[in-house]
Each structure stands twice: as C-alpha cells, then as structure tokens.
Amino acid sequence: MPAGGKSTVRSRRLGAALKRLRLNALLDQEHAAEAVACSTAKISRIESGAVSARVGDVRMLLDLYEVEDAEERKLLEKLARDSNKRGWWLDFETGRPMREVLGDFLSLESDATYIRTWQPVFVPGLLQTANYTRALTDVTPDVVDDEAADLVVRVRQERRRIFEENGARFAAVIWEPALTGPMASPSVHREQLAHLIKMSKQPNMTIQVLPHSEWAAARVSPAFVGLSYARETSPEVIILDALANCLILEEPEAMAGYVHAFDALRSAALTPSKSVSFIRKVMDSVTVENEEM
Template sequence: MPAGGRPTVRSRRLGGALRKYREAAKLDQQHAADHIVGSKAKISRIESGQVTARPGDVRLLLELYGVEDPEVYRQLEQLARDSNKRGWWVNYPWALEPEYADYVTLESDATYIRTWQPLYMPGLLQTDGYIQALLEAGVKAPTSEAVERATAGRRERRKAIEQDGARYAAVVWEPVITAPMPSVQVHRDQLLHLLNVAQRRNVTLQVLPLSEWQAAHRASHFVMFSFGAEPAPEAVAFDSTTSTVFVEDLEDMAKHAEIFEELRSAALTPTQTLSFLREQIASLTDSEREAE
C-alpha cells in the first residue's frame, strides 16, 4: 500500500497509465488479473492508486496490453519502484500535508514544467526576500522560524530547475515584474535573479505585456507537469484560497496546454523578455539613486 495508507500522486499516475493501456487494448480487469495471477480487485486497486504494482507486474501487464515502446516500460517500472520513495520534504514536518507532498512530488519528478502566473512570481523563481515579503503580507505576521522554514523549503524546491534539471517555461503578466514591491532592494534582487535564471539552457521566461488583457484573462493561473520525453501534460495544479487543486482529466489538461501556447504566442519572446528585465533593473537602480 502507498505510504500513509492513501494513494500517492505517483501510485495514481502509475495506475492511470496502466488503465489507459488496458482500455486501449480492449481488455477487462479480469484479463489483467489472470495474467499476473492476481484478483480483479487487485487490478482495480492498482488502477485507482490504492496499491502500487510491483515492477514485474507492470512489465507483465504492459506485455499483455501490447505496449512495445521501451521508454514506456522504463518510465512505468521506475514509477513503480519510486511510488513509496521518500523525498527531501520528509525532513520538513510542516510540508507533509497531503496536497503539498503531492505537489512537490510532481515538481521533483517532472521532466517539463510550464506555468502561467498573472499575479505572483512563479514559486520556483522566487527569491528568499520575495518569499519573506509574501509571508509578511499575510493576515498573521510570520515568526522568524516560519520564514526560515519557508525559504529553506523553497531552496530545496528550486533544485528541480537548476542547470540541466527539468525543462521549465514560465509566462508572467507584466505587473508581476513592474508592480512595486515592499522595497526596491527586494524588487531589484528578484529581477536580477530572474535575469540570471532565464539564461539557463533549460529555462524559458516570457513576459506577457500589460496590453494583452484578453490573453491574460484566459485562465487565472496554473502549473502543468510532464514526466517523459513528450511535452503532453500529465497533471495540472492550481491554488485556491485554502488548498491546491489537481487536474488529471485528459480534456482539461489539453485545454490548459492550448491556453499556455496562446499565452506564449502573445508574450514577448525570451530575448525580448531579457531586454525588458534589464530595462526594469536599470529603472529601479536610477530611482534608488534619485531617492538618496
């Protein structure tokens, strides 16, 4: 059974993939159960993520379903091995809420992350100063310990897109960049960080101009995750006021992918975005000199 007695995001991904291949092969759960000398109930629990299939069973099922792509075998067998794998976040008890753990698991497993953010700096691009400013803007003033926990956790999460990490593409609306922040220092440090990260080989950053109002209102915000060589999204997440919502419906994911491509088309190119960031940094520096 997945750790904690509940489906994990990895066990759900594995089960969903196996169900997809079984249905494509037009076989029922009893066929699958007979092939691995198990029960129909076991196949049902595997496909729902309630239990994790063993790598050997995964291989047998894929053979039964007529899957020939060796990359599919590799990915799903690895997913079976990793379903109960403990990540860095187990050392942060405050980060073990199920939804947070699921989100960070998706983030750490992904080969391609795409995000649209019209209001906040994307999480994986936030500096420590920006995170602290967000916390201080909350209803309850954070303790120094809470700030340190949050920034330490975010530093761990940022490793997902460090050089040669997951491919990462972010589109942010212009006010995220230009709107005043609590201090010029926080603002400039954040933009300098963006400028640096945006020049990594695996990162693409684009700013959507303020004038592109219609494109900016196609969706509030979201993060898409892909896990293989193909860019097709396999999970979408977005925050509500009190929780994180995960979307795994194929039609919904395809719609989010379509919206993201529309946003990218309407946004400044990556090269134009770098120039835009440099202009904003220079403007902040000039304004700070004038204030002295």
C-alpha cells in the same frame, strides 16, 4: 500498499496509466490478473492507486499490453519503484503537519520533465529568490509566525534546487505588472530580476513577459502550472493556486482549455530575447540608493 495505507500520487498515476494501456489493448482485468497471477480485485486496487504494483508485475503487464516504448516502460517502472519513496519535503517538518495536497504537488513537480506556468501577479515559485519568497510570506495571512515563514522559504528553495538538478524543461509567461510593480524593497526587486535574467540563460528555460497592454490575453486564465512527463508534451496535471492551498486537476478533459490558454499567452507575450531585454531595462530603473532606511 502505499506508505501509511493511503494511495500516493505516484501510485495513482501508475494505476491510471496501467488502466489506460489495458483498455487500449482491449483487455479486461481478468486478462491482467492472469498475467501476474493475482485476483481481479488486486488489479482493480492497482489501477485505482490503492495499492502499489511491484516492478516485476508492471513489466509483465506492459508485456501483456504490448508496450514497446522504452522510455514509457522506464517511467512506469520508476513510478512503481518510487511509489512508497519518502518525500524529500518531509525532512522539513517543524512540528506542524504539511498539507497532504502540498505533498502531492511537490511529488508531481519533482517527477515532471516539462513545466509550464502562467503568473499574472507573482514571480513563479521555481524562479523566486529566498528574499522575494520571504517578502511574500510577510503579507500572506496563512503564514502566522517566523517559523512558518522560514519553512516556506526553505521548502521553496529546495524545490528550486531539485528542479535545477533534474533539468526539466521550463516555460514561464509572466505578466508585466508582476515585474514592474513595487516589491518589498529596491534591493529585493533588483536581486529578483537579476535572477530571472540569469535563469533565462539556461538551455532548458524559456521566460516570456506579457506586456501590460495585452490585458485580454492576461484574462484568459488565472495563474496555473501545467506538468508533463516523459515524452508527453501536453500537460497531464494542472495545478491551480488557492489562498492557503492548491487544487490539482488530473482529468484529461480539463487539460485542453489550459493548453489553449498557455498557447494564447505565449503568442501574445514578448519573445524570450525581448523579454530578457525588458527585464534588464526594468532592473536598471530600480535604484537601490532610493531604498528607505
């Protein structure tokens, strides 16, 4: 059973994938139960994510379902192996519980191999400097004290580190006002823009600026993050921001609209090279000597 007696986001992803593969193979739960010598009730719990499947059982089920793709098998075996793995974010607890949905989001993000994000108001979280994040916490109603603000900054910087270490592909579309609008100070502003230019040079990174004039494209969707896994190019999970939390969408029928929205945004945005030139021009226009003392 997953740690704490509850399903985990990894056990649910594994269960959903195994159910999809079983149905594709035109087999029922009785066939699966016979293959791994267990009850149909256990297969049902595995497919719902209520219990974690053992790696050996996953291999037998994949053989039964005639799954030959080595990368897909490796991914599902890893999900089984990591279903009960302690989340890195739990090391950042400070006496206040971290929301369960945030833990789910961090788990999904850590496993992703391709991340897309559209941000009309802020710099995407994985591209934020520590000073930019701290400035945001100062005006966020949900962050009530310095301890909570420090936790937000440390968790977000650890997200950055893990993302850079994993080397996932990343594509961001950022609306122009998020970059040209006032920030906490000119020094924070310049530092953040310089970091975007630096990150844009990474081979796995694509950053595009949507011009202010493309207001129709900017209204195609609120901010969102799309996460893909293994060879799957289309998003398998969509994350929507809320004031004090986030909403996780995993239903396949919800994906199509966001795929269309991101394609429309990328088409309307400046090319990556023109976007870098634009960001550099904005950075050069921000003078630190004008910063208030």
